[in-house]
Amino acid sequence: MTTGFPGTMDFTGFNAPSRVECDVFDLEIDGTLPEEINGSWYRLTPDAQFPPLDRNDTLISGDGMISRFRFNDGHVDFRSRYVMTERLKDDRAARRSLHGRYRNPFTDDPSVRGHRRGAANTTPVWHGGRLLCLKEDSRAMEVDPHTLETVGEWNYGGRLKSQTMTAHPRLDVETGELYFFGYEAGGLATRDVAFCVADRNGELVREEWFQVPYVALMHDFLVTKEHVIFPVFPTTADLARIQAGGAHWVWEPDKGTFIGIMPRAGSVNDMRWFRGEARMSFHCMNGFSDGSKVHMDHCVSGVNVFPFIQQASGIHVLPHESFGGLVRWTFDLSRPGEEYEEVILGPPGDMPRIADRDHMRNCAIAYYERFDPANGPPLLAGPVGAGFNTVSRIELGPGKLRDYHQPGATFEEAIHVPSRQPGHEGYLVLAAELHGENLSEVLVLQAERPDSGPLCRVKLPLRLRPQVHGNWVPAVVTA
Ligand SMILES: [Fe+2]
Numbered sequence: 001m002t003t004g005f006p007g008t009m010d011f012t013g014f015n016a017p018s019r020v021e022c023d024v025f026d027l028e029i030d031g032t033l034p035e036e037i038n039g040s041w042y043r044l045t046p047d048a049q050f051p052p053l054d055r056n057d058t059l060i061s062g063d064g065m066i067s068r069f070r071f072n073d074g075h076v077d078f079r080s081r082y083v084m085t086e087r088l089k090d091d092r093a094a095r096r097s098l099h100g101r102y103r104n105p106f107t108d109d110p111s112v113r114g115h116r117r118g119a120a121n122t123t124p125v126w127h128g129g130r131l132l133c134l135k136e137d138s139r140a141m142e143v144d145p146h147t148l149e150t151v152g153e154w155n156y157g158g159r160l161k162s163q164t165m166t167a168h169p170r171l172d173v174e175t176g177e178l179y180f181f182g183y184e185a186g187g188l189a190t191r192d193v194a195f196c197v198a199d200r201n202g203e204l205v206r207e208e209w210f211q212v213p214y215v216a217l218m219h220d221f222l223v224t225k226e227h228v229i230f231p232v233f234p235t236t237a238d239l240a241r242i243q244a245g246g247a248h249w250v251w252e253p254d255k256g257t258f259i260g261i262m263p264r265a266g267s268v269n270d271m272r273w274f275r276g277e278a279r280m281s282f283h284c285m286n287g288f289s290d291g292s293k294v295h296m297d298h299c300v301s302g303v304n305v306f307p308f309i310q311q312a313s314g315i316h317v318l319p320h321e322s323f324g325g326l327v328r329w330t331f332d333l334s335r336p337g338e339e340y341e342e343v344i345l346g347p348p349g350d351m352p353r354i355a356d357r358d359h360m361r362n363c364a365i366a367y368y369e370r371f372d373p374a375n376g377p378p379l380l381a382g383p384v385g386a387g388f389n390t391v392s393r394i395e396l397g398p399g400k401l402r403d404y405h406q407p408g409a410t411f412e413e414a415i416h417v418p419s420r421q422p423g424h425e426g427y428l429v430l431a432a433e434l435h436g437e438n439l440s441e442v443l444v445l446q447a448e449r450p451d452s453g454p455l456c457r458v459k460l461p462l463r464l465r466p467q468v469h470g471n472w473v474p475a476v477v478t479a
Contacts, residue, residue, distance in 0.1 A: 032074075039071055047062050050097040140165050388412075433464075
């Protein structure tokens with residue numbers, strides 16, 4: 001019998017576990033779904049199967065639930081399944097959670113010591129004919145793209161040496177190569193980072209290791225046509241603290257920010273480090289090289305905004321109290337020194353996305369989600385408290401915003417779906433939490449005019465737990 005999920009922010013309201021594995025055929029649609037939207041939108045959600053051992057656990061510890069919205073000729077079908085990790089299999093066998101603090105195996109039940117504890121709950125990525133479920137503390141889990149049944153851990157045919165793989169690999173759409181990295185690659189709280197490339201067929205063709213200045217939460221990175229950018233922000237890990245049962249992550253601003261840049265055609269031995277004041281950034285939007293200059297566009301804040309990391313660090317700064325924004329950092333490789341320049345591109349927000357074709361070049365348009373107090377009071381959804389209440393399209397340069405919001409709703413990451421029509425900017429597809437109804441729906445917006453409202457709403461007869469990331473896979477790819 002499962003009872004007693006904590007009454008904390010991470011396990012109540014829209015953050016309450018859903019635990020629903022289901023199929024819903026031919027969802028109800030209000031409005032008109034463009035028939036050219038034909039493919040699968042895969043999403044990953046942390047969704048705890050059992051109440052956590054640690055009553056103060058974060059929802060991002062939750063077991064990975066992969067879901068698929070299958071768009072086909074104006075219809076949408078829904079499927080959700082747990083990713084059957086070793087962690088979840090162990091817990092199900094015991095009918096309770098055997099796992100302790102976030103990324104701290106020393107707090108686990110002794111019966112699972114030495115077992116894999118990755119939750120595969122962050123990003124679904126399609127590459128090399130495989131659907132990979134990623135979480136940065138472990139290797140990928142492969143899932144069947146049609147049935148969503150778990151295939152097993154994917155370690156590139158036994159060739160991948162890194163023990164971890166980022167949830168934010170970067171695809172070069174022209175070469176088909178998948179660039180990725182793993183941090184804590186050599187084990188818990190090690191400074192080892194593995195830089196890896198898989199070719200368009202999904203074969204691992206490159207793995208080089210280097211050490212970062214300190215052990216840091218390295219959630220994302222960037223690849224341009226000529227460079228690779230490794231951001232190191234001061235959310236830090238310490239093995240002795242973890243072994244003593246403490247938090248994996250604390251915020252240590254005194255360590256400052258390091259940004260490593262290497263030539264893509266070179267090696268990790270060519271890494272050049274730039275340094276700046278302490279900042280936190282989870283998500284990079286895009287990067288591009290222009291002569292000697294390397295540009296990095298990302299969503300930055302003054303502190304780590306995750307409450308469970310703040311609590312472990314003895315600080316309490318609400319997201320809207322921390323300065324931040326969508327920024328461009330520019331590194332001039334022709335100049336000596338460790339400094340870089342910052343330009344503000346837009347107001348604070350997160351989950352930035354651009355059209356796939358625009359990656360690695362100086363693009364004009366981006367999309368991201370924001371919490372704008374002008375669009376309503378904070379509503380609980382997601383791991384930092386207030387969910388996003390605004391979907392924004394931004395013209396990079398002028399900074400002009402076109403926003404969509406609706407009363408009583410919060411929004412998850414919008415993905416961009418391209419159009420086949422010439423001059424058409426495509427569509428934004430995202431999940432919304434309807435707080436008044438305790439239900440979720442999917443919105444389809446015109447990417448060029450989100451402010452004109454949804455083309456359609458795909459209604460769900462259930463509440464989806466807030467997702468982390470999703471990706472679009474055209475129907476022809478998985479057929
Ligand atoms: Fe992420």
